[in-house]
Amino acid sequence: MSHLEKSLEALRGYLDATPRAEVAALIAKIDQQAFGGPTVNQYLTQLNDALRMDSWLDCWPAVAGRPEGNWGFQKLIKVKIPSDIVAYPSPSRLENEEDFLETSVCEAA
Amino acid sequence: MQTVGHHTCKRDGGPEFVLANAPFIAEYKEAEGKLPFLGEGYYFWDDNLDLAHHWGRVHYRNKYLILEADLQFDEGELLDLVGSRRDMRYFQELRNELLARGFIQGDWEISKMVELLRKLQQGSPSQGHLFPFLAIRAVDHSMAGHNQIPAKFVSERDNFVLVNPRIIVCMFEKKERNLCLKRIVE
Numbered sequence: 001m002s003h004l005e006k007s008l009e010a011l012r013g014y015l016d017a018t019p020r021a022e023v024a025a026l027i028a029k030i031d032q033q034a035f036g037g038p039t040v041n042q043y044l045t046q047l048n049d050a051l052r053m054d055s056w057l058d059c060w061p062a063v064a065g066r067p068e069g070n071w072g073f074q075k076l077i078k079v080k081i082p083s084d085i086v087a088y089p090s091p092s093r094l095e096n097e098e099d100f101l102e103t104s105v106c107e108a109a
Numbered sequence: 110m111q112t113v114g115h116h117t118c119k120r121d122g123g124p125e126f127v128l129a130n131a132p133f134i135a136e137y138k139e140a141e142g143k144l145p146f147l148g149e150g151y152y153f154w155d156d157n158l159d160l161a162h163h164w165g166r167v168h169y170r171n172k173y174l175i176l177e178a179d180l181q182f183d184e185g186e187l188l189d190l191v192g193s194r195r196d197m198r199y200f201q202e203l204r205n206e207l208l209a210r211g212f213i214q215g216d217w218e219i220s221k222m223v224e225l226l227r228k229l230q231q232g233s234p235s236q237g238h239l240f241p242f243l244a245i246r247a248v249d250h251s252m253a254g255h256n257q258i259p260a261k262f263v264s265e266r267d268n269f270v271l272v273n274p275r276i277i278v279c280m281f282e283k284k285e286r287n288l289c290l291k292r293i294v295e
Contacts, residue, residue, distance in 0.1 A: 003185040004199040006238040011206055014229060014239060023212055027225060 110187050114153030114278055115161035115294070116176040119169055124293045131176040131291075132283065137224060147245050147279035148223035153180065155191075155246065155276035158294065179289040180278060182244060186287070190247040191276055219247070227281065243282060249275040 001009075015023065116132040132151040136143050145152060154160045158175070165173030189196045204222060207213045213222070226240035250271075259269040280287060 003238065003241055004195065007241060008199065008202055008206070010237075010239040011203060011226075011229070015206070015210055015212075026228060027212055 110180075110182045110189065112180050112278070113156040114178050114180040115156070115158055116151070116153045116178070117161045117164040117169065117173050118176065120172045120174050124174060124295070127174045127176060128291060128293050131174075132178075132280070132288075134283075135279075137220065144220065145279065146220055146249065146277060147247060148220050148227065148281075150244075150279040150281045151283055153178070153278040153280070155278050157273075157276070159273075160275060161294075175294040176291060177294050178291045180244075180280075181287055181289055185241065186243040188242040188245040190245065192246075223279075243284065243287060244278060244280040246276065246278045249277060251275075 118127060118131055118133050120127075122130070132153065135145040135150060135152050137145055137149040154164070158177070161175045165171065165175065188200065190200060200222075203226065204213070204217075207217075207222075207225075208215065213225075223245060230237075230240040257271060257275075258273045260272050261267070261269045
């Protein structure tokens with residue numbers, strides 16, 4: 001029996017012998033590991049809190065039409081907000097939102 | 110199986126530090142934007158110095174070093190999703206087994222499959238054969254990448270072959286016996 005056949009047999013044996021709930025829990029744990037960060041809404045709340053302004057999302061329509069803006073926004077909300085970005089100037093204090101996005105993504109990545 | 114691997118990393122610490130400590134692990138944490146394609150591990154481009162330089166220019170803003178190493182794997186240590194139809198069929202069967210029992214959905218990613226199988230292997234010593242590999246090799250077929258060169262088989266058809274494919278090797282553990290003759294390329 002080859003190592004590949006042994007592997008398949010071992011997987012089938014494990015799945016046959018293990019309660020479904022136990023396997024499901026392990027898979028859920030991996031999902032949590034992969035996707036367990038804050039939700040988008042939680043990130044936005046954090047951002048609003050961090051930037052101390054109610055209209056942070058006002059800059060969103062300005063970037064919605066540009067692929068690189070979308071990418072920057074998605075990247076920004078996908079990563080945890082590092083402490084140094086909390087003190088970052090709000091978008092309205094920058095000359096244009098492109099600078100904001102570039103710098104923010106750079107800081108956050 | 111033997112090939113040359115190119116691992117691009119930050120220049121931090123300088124060549125001596127990188128030579129002594131590279132390769133560096135790529136973690137699997139989507140919440141932090143870390144999504145290595147084949148799960149957590151030590152990544153190499155398969156014999157592709159050009160792509161390693163491109164990666165350094167784009168991802169490390171030109172402040173990078175490249176570790177070049179001879180990668181050697183004994184029979185059964187590498188799951189080869191590039192050059193072995195047997196390994197590809199095996200991996201499909203593993204996936205189908207999990208699909209048929211309802212544990213995963215059809216759109217499950219390779220990275221997550223690998224993470225799951227490795228955790229099953231680690232979590233149950235009695236299942237020592239479950240996912241016995243030290244590394245996995247796969248090709249990224251996306252066409253958006255750097256310097257992809259589609260070459261048509263014949264002019265009358267659209268069928269083509271990529272002569273400069275982006276092949277990735279992910280080692281799950283950093284073992285010296287799999288990493289031979291390391292050197293720094295600048």
